[in-house]
Amino acid sequence: MDTDQLIRSLAADNAHRAPRVGAVLTMALLVAAPLSILIFATFFGVRADLMSAMRNPFFDMKFAVTLSLAIPAIIISLHLSRPEALLRGWGWLLLLPVGLLAVAIGGEAMMAPAMPMTMRLMGKNSRVCLVAIPAMSLPLLAGALFGLRHGAPSRPALAGALAGLVSAGLAATLYASHCTDDSPLFVVTWYTLATAIVTAIGALAGSKVLRY
Amino acid sequence: MRGREDEWTGLMRSAMAGDDAAYQRLLKAVTPVLRAAARRGLARAGQPPDQAEDIVQEILLAVHLKRHTWDSEAPFAPWLFAIGRNKLIDALRRRGRRVFVNIDDFAETLPGEAPQETASAGEVAAQLGTLPQRQRDVLQSIAVEAASIKDTAAKLSMSEGAVRVALHRGLAALTAKLRDA
Numbered sequence A: 001m002d003t004d005q006l007i008r009s010l011a012a013d014n015a016h017r018a019p020r021v022g023a024v025l026t027m028a029l030l031v032a033a034p035l036s037i038l039i040f041a042t043f044f045g046v047r048a049d050l051m052s053a054m055r056n057p058f059f060d061m062k063f064a065v066t067l068s069l070a071i072p073a074i075i076i077s078l079h080l081s082r083p084e085a086l087l088r089g090w091g092w093l094l095l096l097p098v099g100l101l102a103v104a105i106g107g108e109a110m111m112a113p114a115m116p117m118t119m120r121l122m123g124k125n126s127r128v129c130l131v132a133i134p135a136m137s138l139p140l141l142a143g144a145l146f147g148l149r150h151g152a153p154s155r156p157a158l159a160g161a162l163a164g165l166v167s168a169g170l171a172a173t174l175y176a177s178h179c180t181d182d183s184p185l186f187v188v189t190w191y192t193l194a195t196a197i198v199t200a201i202g203a204l205a206g207s208k209v210l211r212y
Numbered sequence B: 001m002r003g004r005e006d007e008w009t010g011l012m013r014s015a016m017a018g019d020d021a022a023y024q025r026l027l028k029a030v031t032p033v034l035r036a037a038a039r040r041g042l043a044r045a046g047q048p049p050d051q052a053e054d055i056v057q058e059i060l061l062a063v064h065l066k067r068h069t070w071d072s073e074a075p076f077a078p079w080l081f082a083i084g085r086n087k088l089i090d091a092l093r094r095r096g097r098r099v100f101v102n103i104d105d106f107a108e109t110l111p112g113e114a115p116q117e118t119a120s121a122g123e124v125a126a127q128l129g130t131l132p133q134r135q136r137d138v139l140q141s142i143a144v145e146a147a148s149i150k151d152t153a154a155k156l157s158m159s160e161g162a163v164r165v166a167l168h169r170g171l172a173a174l175t176a177k178l179r180d181a
Helices: A003-012 A021-044 A057-079 A091-110 A117-122 A126-149 A156-176 A184-209 B002-016 B020-044 B049-065 B076-094 B122-128 B133-144 B149-155 B160-180
Strands: none
Touching: A003 B020, A003 B049, A003 B133, A003 B160, A021 A057, A021 A126, A021 A156, A057 A091, A057 A156, A057 A184, A091 A184, A117 A184, A126 A156, A126 A184, A156 A184, B002 B020, B002 B076, B020 B049, B020 B076, B049 B076, B049 B122, B049 B160, B122 B133, B122 B160, B133 B149, B133 B160, B149 B160
């Protein structure tokens, strides 16, 4: 087929309109979310002392941290779904959860410690955390990758890593309501490790499925 | 150069607003620029330039299927050249070459580039043969025989809607086959 003929067929298909990447990503995450919530409700569930926990600012802080990861990651992944987009100028948004955690760790250090530092860091749920966050991430990661496939990222592995951060941030938000370890030292260690696992899976999957 | 790129942006805005003729003009206008850049990239990788047309056609298909990622407030050329670079890199990788794509392969096309006659390429034609019969018939009719959607529908005893669906699916399937080839 010569190029003029190909162009003729493309022009004939111009009436076909595809939805925006943001719309497809939103739909895909909404479809995936019930699966993650099902995993949460079946195996984990909300902690028993939720009412008293809500009076603890470090409990609330966990949600601020996880959402300050998930929401910027969604924004950046949509930005990167355009072929000419660069991470430069946008990557700093990912420092938001890091900054929040630093403030929380500083705040906790200034209070009279209820437990020694190593106990706060190790917590009681480190192993559950490392399983629960990746497990609840998987449906959301699949959804995020499906949504981003609709885009045209120039760096598929990077876009996949962002999909990993989106899904880990959302899964960690669910997990935060289950976990009784509220110390920012626990969060910065175990949530970060769990997020890193999911991000690596996302990058690997992205390098395969986000090529266009 | 600036004027040319502003013209492209204007044509793409019209195309997105539903002007098929503007879209066809735009694709014809960018083709020689893409062809020259593909030839330069192939030459740098020590590859014969006769594969340039395959790369051009792959770029055009990607432009078509991903045009919803173009922001109509942004200039068209950087978006186009980013897709062109990605497709050139993919094509060279598939041929097992270490890739050094110069950023400027696409950006610095000289205005004196002679607009060539249309050229044919083997890969799209070869993949065309692997499509389902109906998609192949529709593409054959519209691309090669230059029939309209309406005439194609009459000739193949299909509804116009079905022709449109087959055309779009055929183009999407071609793109996927080229990418994974």
